[in-house]
Amino acid sequence: MPLFSNNKRDDDETSSRSRRAHSDNVGEPSGPVDEHTRLLPNRLDSTQGTGMLRPDDPAVTPYNLWTIRILRFATVVLTLITFAWWVLLLVSAFATPPGFNMRGSGFYAFSFASLAMSNLLFKLIFFGVPAKAVRILCVVMAFILLLDMVLILSVEKTRYEEGWVGTASVVWSVLISLWTLLADRTVKWGKAEEEERLTGRAETRRTLTEWLEVLLSTIGYSIMTAVAVLITLTIILRALDAGVAPPGKLHWVDNGKYRIHVYCSGNSTNAQGHKVPTVLFEGGERSVEHDVWQFADNAIKNGSISRYCFADRPGIAWSDAAPSPLSASFATDVLSEALAKAGEDGPWVLASAGIGSIYQRVFSSRHGEEVKGMVLIDPLHEDLLPEVGSAGRGFLLWLRGVISPLGLDRLPGALFKGRTSRDRIYGRAAQQNGKFIFAKFQESLVAGSFTKRDVEGSRQIQHRDTPLVVISSGQHIKDSRRWEKKQRDLTKLTDNLKHWDIVDKASHEIWTTLEGRDKIEKRLKQLVQA
Incomplete structure (x- = not known):
């Protein structure tokens, strides 16, 4: 009897050790541990007698x-x-x-x-x-x-x-x-x-x-x-x-960081051989090429002016984009540098529209001796610059810039509306160009801060005897009493106001009407020939 009991106990211990050994080895291949087995846990309940795991087992990864x-x-x-x-x-x-x-x-x-x-x-x-x-x-x-x-x-x-x-x-x-x-x-x-x-x-x-x-x-x-x-x-x-060449020349500025496009046309002397002022145009919300290029050529043909020049602001038309931030003072410096490298030293009669008048007022204050007159065409007042630099406008410009590489507006224009390369560089579709949008975004970033400070400072050092002409939009004045007040204030930039003309039926882009073109050309002729 004792002998039987001892044998049974030995058999039970042997069977238990066998089960434990089998349990320890289930789901784990024999041999050395490698990258296939290092993270693989034992799965006794998944073997199902085959030694394989279920497809949905977390270890199958x-x-x-x-x-x-x-x-x-x-x-x-x-x-x-x-x-x-x-x-x-x-x-x-x-x-x-x-x-x-x-x-x-x-x-x-x-x-x-x-x-x-x-x-x-x-x-x-x-x-x-x-x-x-x-x-x-x-x-x-x-x-x-x-x-x-x-x-x-x-x-x-x-x-x-x-x-x-x-x-x-x-x-x-x-x-x-x-x-x-x-x-x-x-x-x-x-x-x-x-x-x-x-x-x-x-x-x-x-x-x-x-x-x-x-x-x-x-x-x-x-x-x-x-x-x-x-x-x-x-x-x-x-x-x-890229196949469309600029009409003028590109000049390196700001220690060779980028180039500014300068274009001049006409004769710098009159029939008697005397040097006459060159009209220096500055674009407003768009490029000079889009706004007044054709008007300037017609003014030469009509004999109203002898010569004109324009320099595209950084990022506009053929000019390269400049680093940020870019205030009116910085932009005026590089424009002046480009004109100097082009061999253009005046004398000047300045003609600008919209926000372009901000830049030319800074230019006038720094080149007072060479400036023989200013024609401001429905100019923007410095007190309105915070609206140009509002956070909402800046964000929308940035967003337009981010999606501009998709060409959502340029591609349909090229395919279905016949937009040409010149349209995209400086014409009707130029505002869809990423470089142009970036220039406007830069303008918006500092309009209410650095640029406003620049133009307010220029007002203090502006030569008081510089002849001044202000031509305002009649429609704009009728629509906004505030705009009329600011236009009136701009007539006091110097002590030598020649004319303040209000073109009744003209919009902000006064040169788009026959009366507006005639008025601008007449005032330029008077200042050039004075």
């Missing part, structure tokens, strides 16, 4: 592989680098760091950085759910961005305007597209390998959550691909516009 985990970590690092670059481009629109100036708008570089950032964020969010549609879209987007890079680098003007910052941005976006393609393909491989190793076969089915993630990632990459296509089309338009 590509993150078991060191390759996948390192790939995800590298993607996070690339996202942080891209975010830092994106923030730097965002800040440069408001305050340009040294050496970071782009002679174009800078909005294209920001768009490429935004594409790269979106690409990486989508990859991180849907990292564990690879999809064939995403890989196809990544290939398409990488090809389109590569085409953008070739277009920018092969056309001299686009390469010049984008500079090293724009070039680096488009190259980085191409590399990120290729990286996301590699990451998605690698995760697909890792997922299939782990499923086959742990469940016996690669899973072809998806859960409802996985299908939703695939749908969202596909939609996101489809939108990014469409954005890349639109950017490519606008770059093609820029390449076409």
Whole structure:
């Protein structure tokens, strides 16, 4: 009896040790620990007698592989680098760091950085759910961005305007597209390998959550691909516009950072050989070429003036964009520098419209001896500059600039309305140009602060004997008592007011009416011949 009992006890202990050994080894392959087994927990309840896990078991994941985990970590690092670059481009629109100036708008570089950032964020969010549609879209987007890079680098003007910052941005976006393609393909491989190793076969089915993630990632990459296509089309338009040469010459200013376009026409002497004043035009809300170029040529033909010049402000028409911030004082300095390099030293009769009068008043106060008269055409008063620099207007200009590389207005204009390159450079469609929008955004940033201070200071040092003519819009005065009050105040800029004309039926752009053109030409003739 005791012998029987001892044998049974020994058999029970042997059986228990066998079960524990079997339990310890279930779900864990024999052999040394490697990247396939390090994170794999024991699954006694999942073996079902086969040693395989269920497909929905949390242990069935590509993150078991060191390759996948390192790939995800590298993607996070690339996202942080891209975010830092994106923030730097965002800040440069408001305050340009040294050496970071782009002679174009800078909005294209920001768009490429935004594409790269979106690409990486989508990859991180849907990292564990690879999809064939995403890989196809990544290939398409990488090809389109590569085409953008070739277009920018092969056309001299686009390469010049984008500079090293724009070039680096488009190259980085191409590399990120290729990286996301590699990451998605690698995760697909890792997922299939782990499923086959742990469940016996690669899973072809998806859960409802996985299908939703695939749908969202596909939609996101489809939108990014469409954005890349639109950017490519606008770059093609820029390449076409690069073939239009400026009528004048471009002069390097601000220690060779960018160029200002200066154009002059006519004779600087009269029939008797005496030097006569040159009319220096300044554009208002648009470029001189759009506003008064044709008017100026007609004035020469009519004999009202002998010669005229104009210099496009930074970012307008053919002039390069300048670093931010750009106040009226800074803009006037570079305009003066460009005129000096063009060999133009006056004497001048100044003619400006709208906000252009702000810049010419600063110019007049600094070149008083050379200024023989001023004609202000429905000029903007310095007290109204805070409205130009309002936060709402500035935000809308920035937003327009950010979406300007998509060409949502320029592309239909070129395809369906017959807009030409000249229209986009200085004509009716110029306000859709990213460089022009950036110039207006810069103007808005400091209008109520630096520029207002500049023009108020210029009023204190303005030569009081300078002949002055103010020509106001009758419609504008009728619509706003405040505007009439400010126009009246501007007639007191000097002690030598010659005329204050109100053109009854003219809008703010007085030169668009026959009466307005006649009045402007008559006053210019009087000042030039005085």
